[in-house]
Amino acid sequence: MAEAYITGIGQSEVGVRLERHPLLLTLDAVREALDEAGLSIDQIDGVSTYPGRVPVFLGFSPVGADELIDALGIRATWHAGGGEISSQLGAVVAAAMAVKTGAARHVLCFRTVYEAAALSRPDEYPPMRKKTVDGNSQWFAPFNAMSPANWTAQYAMRHVKRYGLTREQLAQIALNDRANGVRNPRALVRKPLTLDEYMSARMVSTPLCLYDCDRFTDASTVLIVSAGDAVDEVTCTPIRIAAFAGTVERHSWDQAEWMSCYPTGEDLWKQTDYTPADVDTVQFYDGFSFQAITWLEGLGFCERGEGGRFIEGGHRIALDGELPMNTGGGQIAGGRLHGFGFAHEAVTQLRGLGGERQVSNNPRVAVATSGGGPLATALLLAND
Amino acid sequence: MTRPVPKLDAVNRPFWTGGADGELRLMRCQDCKEFIHPPRPVCRHCLSDRVAPEAVAGTGVVDTFTVNYQPWAPNMEVPFVIARVTIDGAPGVYLTTNIIGCEPDAVDIGDKVRVSFEQQGEIHYPLFEKVD
Ligand SMILES: [Zn+2]
Numbered sequence: 140m141a142e143a144y145i146t147g148i149g150q151s152e153v154g155v156r157l158e159r160h161p162l163l164l165t166l167d168a169v170r171e172a173l174d175e176a177g178l179s180i181d182q183i184d185g186v187s188t189y190p191g192r193v194p195v196f197l198g199f200s201p202v203g204a205d206e207l208i209d210a211l212g213i214r215a216t217w218h219a220g221g222g223e224i225s226s227q228l229g230a231v232v233a234a235a236m237a238v239k240t241g242a243a244r245h246v247l248c249f250r251t252v253y254e255a256a257a258l259s260r261p262d263e264y265p266p267m268r269k270k271t272v273d274g275n276s277q278w279f280a281p282f283n284a285m286s287p288a289n290w291t292a293q294y295a296m297r298h299v300k301r302y303g304l305t306r307e308q309l310a311q312i313a314l315n316d317r318a319n320g321v322r323n324p325r326a327l328v329r330k331p332l333t334l335d336e337y338m339s340a341r342m343v344s345t346p347l348c349l350y351d352c353d354r355f356t357d358a359s360t361v362l363i364v365s366a367g368d369a370v371d372e373v374t375c376t377p378i379r380i381a382a383f384a385g386t387v388e389r390h391s392w393d394q395a396e397w398m399s400c401y402p403t404g405e406d407l408w409k410q411t412d413y414t415p416a417d418v419d420t421v422q423f424y425d426g427f428s429f430q431a432i433t434w435l436e437g438l439g440f441c442e443r444g445e446g447g448r449f450i451e452g453g454h455r456i457a458l459d460g461e462l463p464m465n466t467g468g469g470q471i472a473g474g475r476l477h478g479f480g481f482a483h484e485a486v487t488q489l490r491g492l493g494g495e496r497q498v499s500n501n502p503r504v505a506v507a508t509s510g511g512g513p514l515a516t517a518l519l520l521a522n523d
Numbered sequence: 524m525t526r527p528v529p530k531l532d533a534v535n536r537p538f539w540t541g542g543a544d545g546e547l548r549l550m551r552c553q554d555c556k557e558f559i560h561p562p563r564p565v566c567r568h569c570l571s572d573r574v575a576p577e578a579v580a581g582t583g584v585v586d587t588f589t590v591n592y593q594p595w596a597p598n599m600e601v602p603f604v605i606a607r608v609t610i611d612g613a614p615g616v617y618l619t620t621n622i623i624g625c626e627p628d629a630v631d632i633g634d635k636v637r638v639s640f641e642q643q644g645e646i647h648y649p650l651f652e653k654v655d
Contacts, residue, residue, distance in 0.1 A: 271530035278561055280527040281648055282621045284605045285595035292589035293607050293619075300587070300632045342592040344605070393607050393619045394560065 142367035143235035144377035145520065146245070147176025148486050149361040153325050153474045155255035157357040161201040162210055165251045168361040169211065176363055177374030178245060183363070185243030186215050187234040189250060189478070190222030195267045198257025198355075200250075207249065217242040225385025225403075226510030227478025228518055231362060232383045238366035245372075246364045250479040254355035278393065288352055288427060290392035291512065292344035295429040299346050302444035304432070306346060310337040311453040312428035313350040313471050315464060318457070320472025322496035327356055327474030351428040356474035360483050378486045381504075382410035382519040390513045397443075400430070400511035404437030407506075407517045415439050419502035420488050421462060422481035425469040430511045438506060438517065463498045478509030482518060489522040524600055528646055534562050537576030542640030542647025546578040549613050560616040581638040583610040583651065586617060590627045602627045608636055608651055624652035 149171030151164040159167075173180060192203030204220030207213070217237045224233060227250055234246035257264035272280045284290065298304040313332055320326035332350060340348040370377040384407040389395040408414065415438060423434040432446035440462065441449040450456050456464035467473050467484035474480070485505035488498050507518045529539050534550075541548035550562035554571040558579075565572055588606035604622040622630045623639060636651035 270528070272527045273530040273532075275561075276527075277529040277535065279619055281529055281646070282605060282619055282650075283524065283526065283591070283595065283599060283603065284619055286593070288593065289589055289591055289605050290619075292591075293587045293605065296589050297587040297632065342590070342602075344593060345590040347589075391561075393617050 141239040141241070143238045143380045144365050144367065144370050145362050145380060145482065145486050146365040146370060146373040146375055146377050147172035147174070147178060147363040148483050149175065150325060150483060151359040153327050153356060153358040153476070155327070155355065155357060156259045157256050161251050161253045161359070162206070164357065164359040165202050165207060165249055166211070168249065168359040169247065172247070172361040172363050175375045178363065178372065180211055180213065182372065183213050183245050183247045184216045185234060185237050185246030186213060186218040186220070187230045187237070187246050187248045188220040189224060189227045189230040191220035196257070197264050198254040199252070201253045201257070202251045213247070215243070217246070225387065225516045226514040228482055228507065228509040228516040229385050231364060231380070231482060231518060232385060232516060234364035235380045235383060238364055238369070241366070244366045244369040248362045248364055249359060250477055251359040252475060252477050253357050254475070256357045258355060275391065286344070287392070287512065288344045288347055291427040291429055292347045293393070294398060294433070295346050298429070298432070298444065298447065302447065304447035306338060307334065308447035308451050309346060309351065309428055309432070310334055311450040311456065312425055312431045312469070313337060315453050315456050316425065316469040316471040316473070319466050319496055320468030322494070323467045323473060326468040326472050328468070328472045347427055347429065350471070353426045353470035353475040356476065358474055358476055360476050360479035362479065362482055362486070376490050376522060378489050379521045379523060380518060381413060381521040381523070382407055383517065384410060385514070385516040387514060392513050395513070398433055398512050399515035400433050400437035400508070403515040403517050404434065404439060407438065407519060411519055413504060413519060413521070417504045418462070418506055419500070420466060420485065420498050420505045421464050422466070422485045422505060422507040423464060424478060424481060424508045424511050425465060425471055426475065428471060431464065431469070434508050434511055437511070458496060458498065466493060466496050466498060481507040481509060482520070485520050489520060525598065526643060526648060528644070531645065534564055538562055539646050541576070541578065542642065542649060545640070547581045547610070547638045547649055548576040549579050549610065549616060550574050551577045558613040558616045560618070579613050580611045582654070583608045583636055585622065585630060585632055585634040585636060587632055588622065588630050604630045606630065606651065618649065621650045622653065623650050629653070
């Protein structure tokens with residue numbers, strides 16, 4: 140079957156309350172990706188994004204595929220942008236399918252976030268006000284379960300009570316992120332976190348404390364997905380999308396016994412001859428730290444319920460451990476790049492371009508994920 | 524505490540207003556007898572459109588919970604307990620709700636609970652309190 144590769148990758152400045160226009164942040168990331176790939180904008184013939192422009196909260200997603208095509212003068216033979224896909228990296232899955240079928244040769248995938256800036260400029264980005272709640276939110280908001288922090292926390296508490304997950308274990312995700320963020324020049328937070336600081340942090344929604352949560356960030360991330368017969372046009376090392384999965388059983392934060400990262404993780408390995416033992420580094424969605432633990436379990440790196448013990452002490456997932464995780468700082472230190480940052484970091488590592496945070500011994504295979512609650516995407520990426 | 528107000532429609536109205544008659548009403552398939560939540564006009568188990576709201580016992584068990592400390596809106600009083608409750612006689616259904624009438628740290632997984640409706644206008648919010 141035709142192959143799909145991630146070629147050029149790019150990232151804008153990562154910050155909070157940035158003044159630069161979100162379309163220009165996107166442009167910065169596009170330029171970097173094109174430069175790396177040695178491609179010109181004229182060679183881009185596809186665009187893919189998640190979740191498209193979101194008018195009710197522009198900060199969440201200020202730039203859509205339509206606008207980018209028009210703004211950058213792209214002639215697109217294929218494009219897609221929307222929220223009803225298998226989470227953020229579902230936009231990369233869509234692009235992979237487009238290049239595999241020949242609908243496009245080089246697809247520009249992007250995710251631009253502007254949540255911190257939008258909140259700081261309410262006149263320009265008025266917060267949404269609705270008199271009533273409907274759709275999925277009607278099953279949560281009426282009980283003041285307003286945030287994904289609450290919804291995730293309930294699954295985390297079940298791990299605490301059923302499997303003995305401790306705060307010291309959970310802390311390892313944030314501690315590891317913050318340690319790695321120090322080595323990533325673009326990380327939002329570049330200061331290590333101590334276990335004492337973590338243990339004394341205020342609670343947000345038990346068992347999740349302040350340091351278990353990412354925070355609003357302004358940035359754009361771009362990944363170019365290229366067809367197998369088009370990679371000879373690029374100058375960077377192409378990274379093969381060896382497999383992808385995005386299985387949904389209940390599109391719901393509370394009706395599922397197990398969150399979507401579990402069926403998605405199982406299904407990923409049905410698409411490939413690789414196994415978890417082949418994986419050199421993992422980049423797991425950690426908008427809330429606990430999600431990274433469920434990805435470990437869902438993808439079979441450990442048994443269900445064993446994730447806390449797997450990361451005990453943090454050595455295993457450290458940069459020099461047996462399974463380096465979130466080497467760029469994840470979202471907790473790296474910033475809420477909303478899913479795309481994990482694929483960006485995986486590609487960086489597989490190319491050996493991680494600089495101070497580069498995983499040793501030539502990593503060849505990586506997993507990058509996004510979401511994990513009601514929706515989940517897993518990408519298996521290989522430099523093979 | 525002020526609560527966001529669900530937008531009522533033909534499908535969700537029995538759930539949100541059943542408390543006026545003291546009833547917790549869940550959508551149930553009249554063909555295969557499975558419960559459907561969130562309520563929809565179709566059964567996800569057998570694709571039947573013969574579904575109808577039915578009163579259930581109103582008792583259940585705390586499946587999991589969290590104590591929320593973050594005020595997500597102005598004037599939100601914290602802490603409070605958010606819980607996911609299983610409903611006796613309605614296997615497969617979870618309700619996200621609040622556990623009221625006890626200290627937040629008194630709630631645990633496995634606690635038996637009973638529905639307690641809180642009325643605001645047309646809406647009767649199904650909250651739960653612990654039973655012995
Ligand atoms: Zn049925």
